[in-house]
Amino acid sequence: MNLLEQQAANRRRTWIVMAIFVGVVALVGVGVDLFVVGGGQTYVPAASLAALAVSGGQAWYGLRNGDRSVLRSTQAIPIDQRLASAASDEDRHRLRQLDNVVEEMAIAGGVPKPAIWVIPDSDPNAFATGRDPAHASIAVTEGLLRALNRDELQGVVAHEMAHIRNYDIRLMTVVAALVGAILLLADWSARVMRHGGGRGSRSRARGKDGGALVAVVFVVWIVAIIFAPALGRLLALAVSRRREYLADATGAELTRNPLALASALERIERAVEPTPAIKRGSAHLCIADPLGLRLDDREGFWANLWATHPPMRRRIAALKAMGYQ
Amino acid sequence: MTMTLILLGAIAVFAMWGIGVYNRLIGLRNQKENGWRQIDVQLKRRHDLIPNLVNTVKGAMEFERDTLTAVMEARSRAMAAVGPADAGRKEGELTQALGRLFAVAENYPQLTANQNVRMLQEELSSTENKVGFARQFYNDIATKYNIAREVFPANIIAGLFRFDAAELFEITDAGDRQVPTVDLSMKT
Numbered sequence: 001m002n003l004l005e006q007q008a009a010n011r012r013r014t015w016i017v018m019a020i021f022v023g024v025v026a027l028v029g030v031g032v033d034l035f036v037v038g039g040g041q042t043y044v045p046a047a048s049l050a051a052l053a054v055s056g057g058q059a060w061y062g063l064r065n066g067d068r069s070v071l072r073s074t075q076a077i078p079i080d081q082r083l084a085s086a087a088s089d090e091d092r093h094r095l096r097q098l099d100n101v102v103e104e105m106a107i108a109g110g111v112p113k114p115a116i117w118v119i120p121d122s123d124p125n126a127f128a129t130g131r132d133p134a135h136a137s138i139a140v141t142e143g144l145l146r147a148l149n150r151d152e153l154q155g156v157v158a159h160e161m162a163h164i165r166n167y168d169i170r171l172m173t174v175v176a177a178l179v180g181a182i183l184l185l186a187d188w189s190a191r192v193m194r195h196g197g198g199r200g201s202r203s204r205a206r207g208k209d210g211g212a213l214v215a216v217v218f219v220v221w222i223v224a225i226i227f228a229p230a231l232g233r234l235l236a237l238a239v240s241r242r243r244e245y246l247a248d249a250t251g252a253e254l255t256r257n258p259l260a261l262a263s264a265l266e267r268i269e270r271a272v273e274p275t276p277a278i279k280r281g282s283a284h285l286c287i288a289d290p291l292g293l294r295l296d297d298r299e300g301f302w303a304n305l306w307a308t309h310p311p312m313r314r315r316i317a318a319l320k321a322m323g324y325q
Numbered sequence: 326m327t328m329t330l331i332l333l334g335a336i337a338v339f340a341m342w343g344i345g346v347y348n349r350l351i352g353l354r355n356q357k358e359n360g361w362r363q364i365d366v367q368l369k370r371r372h373d374l375i376p377n378l379v380n381t382v383k384g385a386m387e388f389e390r391d392t393l394t395a396v397m398e399a400r401s402r403a404m405a406a407v408g409p410a411d412a413g414r415k416e417g418e419l420t421q422a423l424g425r426l427f428a429v430a431e432n433y434p435q436l437t438a439n440q441n442v443r444m445l446q447e448e449l450s451s452t453e454n455k456v457g458f459a460r461q462f463y464n465d466i467a468t469k470y471n472i473a474r475e476v477f478p479a480n481i482i483a484g485l486f487r488f489d490a491a492e493l494f495e496i497t498d499a500g501d502r503q504v505p506t507v508d509l510s511m512k513t
Contacts, residue, residue, distance in 0.1 A: 089440040092444075093440070093443060093444065093447065096444065096447060096448075097447060097451075100447065100448070100451035100454075101451075103451075103455070104451065104454050104455055104458050105458075107363065107367070107455050107458045107459050107462060108458035108461055108462050109462070110356065110359075110360065110462050110465075110466060253465075256461065
């Protein structure tokens with residue numbers, strides 16, 4: 001598929017996964033309100049709204065302030081400060097190239113130039129953060145600057161700019177809010193069940209509920225509560241992987257040079273050490289999995305399901321397909 | 326009574342849709358205009374950077390006076406260009422003159438080792454890239470605008486409010502399509 005077709009396919013798949021996600025949240029929420037709050041007869045969406053409000057509030061706060069805390073946790077240095085303490089002319093040259101490359105991609109994408117940060121880690125990696133294009137930051141590791149040539153660096157920067165342009169940070173925050181809501185609802189239900197079984201099972205015991213249908217729905221809902229947290233996380237990871245493919249394709253549209261990003265990914269893959277500077281919470285923002293989970297290159301069904309990033313080989317193959325169209 | 330309500334409802338929905346389409350077309354048209362001006366910004370940057378480059382290499386490249394003069398003259402002509410077609414042609418000639426200068430500079434190892442020259446080369450090639458990306462962005466946004474104004478049913482609104490088609494930036498002179506030949510032979 002050429003890069004525009006790949007973009008359309010990725011966006012479509014994101015929305016399918018989001019629809020399933022919202023469906024799961026709704027199922028769990030309706031169930032909690034029906035059986036725990038309302039007792040099997042009245043439907044009062046109190047628990048759903050409360051869970052969404054708490055989770056949503058946390059997510060909104062995270063969106064506004066998250067980029068600063070993520071950058072702090074990786075000990076990133078602003079590029080101007082890094083330039084001032086540059087060790088050699090070669091060093092300065094690479095940093096100027098980084099600055100120019102980011103500005104070129106900002107022009108190609110029609111977005112304001114993001115703030116640039118350098119992470120003192122020798123493993124090649126990069127991430128983007130920020131709630132919208134006007135408040136965005138891009139961070140690259142020292143290892144990335146050393147390992148890649150100018151075109152490859154531009155490919156990686158284009159991928160990160162694509163995340164910013166596609167509002168992926170915002171999307172993943174919404175996803176995190178939905179996962180949070182599911183977890184809250186499941187947790188509350190579990191507590192209520194343990195402490196006296198909720199109004200639903202009490203009235204069931206008294207035989208007051210509406211019959212077999214309600215009982216069936218009740219059982220389905222119990223099963224959903226048990227599996228919802230894991231399912232929610234799996235869906236969140238699915239969305240994350242889909243957006244990685246989309247960022248590859250959108251980044252390739254910015255540079256019109258998908259083979260450069262493919263070559264950069266190949267080089268990053270070869271440098272197998274994990275990036276200790278980037279913590280688990282920020283893993284989904286990076287260009288390559290920083291946690292080293294894919295060290296032995298397992299590519300089975302289960303390995304892929306729990307990964308934040310798609311397998312490197314498939315990303316490279318997709319980019320090469322764009323390049324040879 | 327219900328008939329009038331339904332009718333009013335339908336009109337309201339249609340009006341909201343119309344306003345939405347109109348606003349989207351306005352947004353795209355303004356972004357397209359901005360994209361066009363961005364190209365000028367990058368071209369001007371290139372004009373400003375060139376005298377620096379020429380001064381930096383002039384000392385070492387005494388014997389390449391023709392190449393250096395060609396660059397400065399192409400720059401003056403480009404700055405004096407009138408109209409987009411003329412500017413496009415003159416800027417293309419300037420790109421070719423710079424290309425020749427870079428190729429010739431390879432013959433002077435003390436230049437390529439010199440950090441200042443390398444920095445300037447990086448700045449200049451980055452400016453060339455920026456001009457290219459600015460043109461690419463303009464074409465991308467102009468295409469988005471054209472698609473938005475031509476699809477049905479938005480083309481009704483576009484026609485009503487006179488949203489004209491955007492011209493894409495293209496090479497008018499067939500000569501520009503040719504890859505510039507760089508003569509590295511020893512004759513001056």
